[in-house]
Amino acid sequence: MFSLKIIIFFIVFCLIEFNEAGVIRRRSLFSDDIQKEFEQQIQLETETFLNNIFKNQINYFNKVKLSLPTNSKRVKDIETYVYQLETAIEEKNVEKKDEIYLDTFQSMGRTPLLLNKESDTGLSDEEYQTILMDNDFNDFMKNFLVEIGVYFWKMAKASGKAVETSIDDYLENIKKRNNLY
Secondary structure, eight states, X not given: OHHHHHHHHHHHHHHHHHHHHTSSOOOOSSOHHHHHHHHHHHHHHHHHHHHHHHHHHHHHHHXXXXXXXXXXXXXXXXXXXXXXXXXXXXXXXXXXHHHHHHHHHHHHTXXXXXXXXXXXHSSOHHHHHHHXXXXXXXXXXXXXXXXXXXXXXXXXXXXXHHHHHHHHHHHHHHHHHHHHO
């Protein structure tokens, strides 16, 4: 029994080593063309998604800013946040765009824009909540959730298209092989 375990271990080890050395090639489900097209579609949809949520946030917080006392710290925080989102929109590289947003989000975590801090806003909690709601907070959140839903739908659709194309190619290759014999 012990020798069987050693043999199995040895076989697995050899397979891993051969795989690492390139002796055994892993077959991809997708051809290079399909993989490239899929990645381009994902990049495009991700860029569109990020830009849309950034624009929605810019629009919302610019409205909120107009309702706040002009000399408040929160106005400056919103201006900084909006500037960083605008910078992210201008960025064409999706990974860099995502990194800018993550950095912005983390840096703004110390000053959450949707939570009232009287020293930052000069307003009571009720007054600040009223400003948020009067500037279409519910629509802002609804649009955010819709953008997420649309993004995931498009991702699923792109994945399905890539799989469908791969299956069609595979079946076509089988037909060609069968016709050769």
